[in-house]
Amino acid sequence: MNKNLESLYKPIQYLGAKTRTLDTIVSECQRLYKKDSYVVDLFSGSSLVSQALYLNNMPVIANDVMTFCSDMSACLLNVAKTTNSVSLLKDAIKGISTYEIGSNFIEPFREYMVYEDRLIKTKDLQGLKELYSKLPVISNEKVEPSAQVKFIRENIGKEAFKYAPLITNYYSGSYFGIIQSIRLDTIRCYIELYFYENRDLWVYAALLTALYSTLSAIVHSAGKHFAQPISITDCNKDKITNIRLFENRSYDVDQLFVGFLKDILSKTGKKKDFSTCISTCYDAQDKSFASLLGNKTISVIYADPPYTAQQYSRFYHIPEVIKQYKYPQLQLYRGHITQGLYPDDKFKSDFCSKTKAKDAFRKVFGLVEKNKCSFILSYSESKKDATGNERMVTRNDILTIAKEFIPNYRVKQLRFDFDYRQLNSSAKVVREKEDKEFLIIFEKK
Ligand SMILES: C[S@@+](CC[C@H](N)C(=O)[O-])C[C@H]1O[C@@H](n2cnc3c(N)ncnc32)[C@H](O)[C@@H]1O
Missing domain, CATH: 3.40.50.150 (Vaccinia Virus protein VP39)
Structure with a gap:
């Protein structure tokens, strides 16, 4: 090589x-x-x-x-890296663990988070399956819409910073865990705030890249893309997808995120010329x-x-939505939200x-x-x-x-x-x- x-x-x-x-x-x-x-x-x-x-x-x-x-x-x-960028990124790393989004947004999920933690630790598949089926996320047609879901439905297309956490309300209990989603939302909001305060484009791109790396590491899907989450269909503990579920859900989002940032700092620091x-x-x-x-x-x-009919925007819609951080309108198929939770305005490439x-x-x-x-x-x-x-x-x-x-x-x-x-x-x-x-x-x- x-x-x-x-x-x-x-x-x-x-x-x-x-x-x-x-x-x-x-x-x-x-x-x-x-x-x-x-x-x-x-x-x-x-x-x-x-x-x-x-x-x-x-x-x-x-x-x-x-x-x-x-x-x-x-x-x-x-x-766009400047002489200040590295120290700004190091400061960003120090601030992340203590940053939180408004507790009023987390409170409605608190009980679910406590349960999820216990169920993951005891490897209780049946319990997790039931917990996720009751979760008041935007795609769950079986439960009464929560105040956050109602708010989101009235604000499709609007930015989610400072409002109901997007990742938790769209992707928790499927692609990601509930505790993980709350931290992913927190980090996404922190990145935007940090950019608003410091205006360093390279630091912004580096923080986002570490967030994408985190999404890719923890996502519970076949092949670690975002075309479809793997649902819990049976409670066989030896089944590979069930083993993976516990592995994926056990990742600590903050720890991964900071680890990826350190890796980015060391790899991008090798080239001294800007x-x-x-x-x-x-x-x-x-x-x-x-x-x-x-x-x-x-x-x-x-x-x-791309050379096939498979659109990359279908496999990678989640990092794209999380970058924009605007509540997406979800695509309907025969009147129901798709299992992949695709946004309805995905880019369609002529090459496909x-x-x-x-x-x-x-x-x-x-x-x-x-x-x-x-x-x-x-x-x-x-x-x-x-x-x-x-x-x-x-x-x-x-x-x-x-x-x-x-x-x-x-x-x-x-x-x-x-x-x-x-x-x-x-x-x-x-x-x-x-x-x-x-x-x-x-x-x-
Ligand atoms: C085969 S992948 C490229 C992989 C890349 N060489 C690598 O090593 O990771 C094809 C890429 O084309 C992008 N793409 C598809 N249609 C496009 C278009 N019309 N204009 C620009 N990019 C497009 C997709 O988003 C996707 O990232």
């Missing part, structure tokens, strides 16, 4: 994060990079690629349409984004778009639509043509299209579109064959289903 990558910080468990192909992406970017220019990471996601480029001394413009992704890259690329990187949050097809790039010298654009993806790629190739730069594209091909992970565009579609825009570029394709020889036979079955990964390199001659 590239030595500079030792101080990478993996902020959250992110689907499609480019851990395995990182070394090659970096070396190809290095090969095509020209002094005093930028490399653009068009779909930055977890920020791993952006960090890797930055740690190898290439200034990066990291972009992703999800705002929480651009917070993570702003933090990890040291965007970064020239930029973190943005545009739809890659947006004209304003094209104009922003138009004013810079770009030598390489790297793109890792069979009818729109080709045009979306045309716009990306248009950017490459306009900026007269090299282009590196990650592509993944599913071995079994019948699994529902059908690609919205094929590799051939992409190569055809490329010919329309950049016919004179040198094209090279790298295919990654990961070494599975060490794995046992059950893992070989997985191998059959593994997606093939490619790097398609369009080099400006």
Whole structure:
């Protein structure tokens, strides 16, 4: 592994994060990079690629349409960091444990919190199941709406700071525990207040990033994303999801949060020069984004778009809602709130639509043509299209579109064959289903 990558910080468990192909992406970017220019990471996601480029001394413009992704890259690329930032962040760490939201908001949950604590300690699954089914959260149609729920229903779309705690009223008893949710709300409010008082953008991004890391560590879902919480369906103590429930619910939110902040401080402190990187949050097809790039010298654009119909905004709606901290209108399906508790205004990416993806790629190739730069594209091909992970565009579609825009570029394709020889036979079955990964390199001659 590239030595500079030792101080990478993996902020959250992110689907499609480019851990395995990182070394090659970096070396190809290095090969095509020209002094005093930028490399653009068009779909930055977890920020791993952006960090890797930055740690190898290439200034990066990291972009992703999800705002929480651009917070993570702003933090990890040291965007807007000043000489005061580190000491301000250390002060923020000192203040967090004593900060509380109004007790009038916590009081209606107090009894539930006491029960939850006892039930987790005694590993009482049946008790937890009953407790969560009685919880007066916004999605619980079986109980009388509480005063907080009534308030929220009248204030959809409004900011929740200083009002009924959003995370507790939406996600407790499902994605997170009740005690955990109260502390998550408290930390989210603390972050906003701290930003209001100090106006340090890097500290703000760092605190938010540590909060996203905390959400990702404690969430009770398959795969640690937020597409659906795992509900308690039976009380078999040996069932893996039930074992995980107690593990996930036992995490101390404050302890994790502070631990992540210390890790962020140490990893981002390795680069002593303040970064020239930029973190943005545009739809890659947006004209304003094209104009922003138009004013810079770009030598390489790297793109890792989604290729399936699965929208990232569905898997990661919770960090996005928590960033905005406005009471979301929840999506209804056949008159009922969905189990995933999705907001009804999730971003829909054209890259995830069979009818729109080709045009979306045309716009990306248009950017490459306009900026007269090299282009590196990650592509993944599913071995079994019948699994529902059908690609919205094929590799051939992409190569055809490329010919329309950049016919004179040198094209090279790298295919990654990961070494599975060490794995046992059950893992070989997985191998059959593994997606093939490619790097398609369009080099400006
Ligand atoms: C495969 S992931 C990128 C993963 C990233 N390379 C990493 O290592 O973590 C694709 C990303 O594209 C973003 N995205 C989807 N449609 C977009 C669009 N139209 N404009 C900008 N970003 C978009 C998603 O939010 C998601 O983070």
